[in-house]
Amino acid sequence: MVLEIMSQRIRVIAGNWKMNTVLDEAVELVNGLRYELDEIDTVEKIICPPFISLAKIKELLQGTSIRLGAQDLFYEDKGAYTGEISGSMLSDLCQYVIVGHSERRAYFNEVDEIVNRKMKAALRHGLKPIMCVGENLKQNESGTSESVISEQLRVGLSGLTSSNLMVAYEPVWAIGTGKAATGTYAQKMMAFIRRQIAEIFTETAANELPILYGGSVNPENILEMLAEPDIDGALVGGASLKPGLFLSIVRQAAKSSC
Numbered sequence: 701m702v703l704e705i706m707s708q709r710i711r712v713i714a715g716n717w718k719m720n721t722v723l724d725e726a727v728e729l730v731n732g733l734r735y736e737l738d739e740i741d742t743v744e745k746i747i748c749p750p751f752i753s754l755a756k757i758k759e760l761l762q763g764t765s766i767r768l769g770a771q772d773l774f775y776e777d778k779g780a781y782t783g784e785i786s787g788s789m790l791s792d793l794c795q796y797v798i799v800g801h802s803e804r805r806a807y808f809n810e811v812d813e814i815v816n817r818k819m820k821a822a823l824r825h826g827l828k829p830i831m832c833v834g835e836n837l838k839q840n841e842s843g844t845s846e847s848v849i850s851e852q853l854r855v856g857l858s859g860l861t862s863s864n865l866m867v868a869y870e871p872v873w874a875i876g877t878g879k880a881a882t883g884t885y886a887q888k889m890m891a892f893i894r895r896q897i898a899e900i901f902t903e904t905a906a907n908e909l910p911i912l913y914g915g916s917v918n919p920e921n922i923l924e925m926l927a928e929p930d931i932d933g934a935l936v937g938g939a940s941l942k943p944g945l946f947l948s949i950v951r952q953a954a955k956s957s958c
């Protein structure tokens with residue numbers, strides 16, 4: 701029964717380029733990836749470049765199976781919010797948007813209430829949000845990981861009219877450190893996340909919703925992650941900037957598809 705439900709979820713590998721690549725470099729990176737990535741059809745492949753490259757990359761990806769995502773959005777639709785980018789601006793450029801990444805929570809004071817407003821804005825504009833949750837090192841060491849994540853989910857997902865989204869579990873201590881969580885630990889946390897989602901939405905929604913692991917994912921550890929029943933894919937940072945590494949991760953994910 702569990703296996704049957706699992707097989708209904710798709711494999712997803714998303715690349716979060718963060719604040720890397722000027723336009724020319726972004727074009728070069730996409731050109732180095734798109735033909736080979738396009739051929740892999742059992743994985744949902746998403747790249748999330750900086751805002752300024754989205755329009756150009758949209759053109760380069762036209763007619764391919766590679767999806768485009770933004771790294772953030774603002775919760776208002778338009779107006780006097782200097783520097784911000786709204787869901788309405790993104791909706792004809794990309795299909796996905798990362799919301800509540802731990803770097804935004806840490807450096808830009810994005811509290812759960814803001815994450816929630818951004819989730820609503822994304823859904824309002826037909827974008828599929830990838831909502832990030834995860835504990836930091838201190839919370840991990842003090843044994844409060846589950847309560848931290850539970851609160852992030854409860855507030856972040858409150859009042860949503862749709863569960864057409866993904867969740868990324870990214871333990872902050874594993875991001876950019878080269879120290880990925882073990883598959884066993886990530887599975888434990890992600891099974892917990894799925895149970896929380898069942899309570900917030902429904903059992904069916906929880907079974908259908910892809911949950912991705914993020915934090916030092918590379919070609920060496922991707923299979924360990926994907927062998928776990930509640931890990932449907934990965935949100936990849938550093939390794940998504942290297943075409944060879946990203947392709948290797950996606951290829952392995954394709955082989956591990958049910």
Ligand SMILES: O=C(CO)COP(=O)(O)O
Binds near residue numbers: 876936938
């Ligand atoms: O933050 C991440 C993806 O959103 C993970 O980054 P790294 O893969 O570089 O650890």
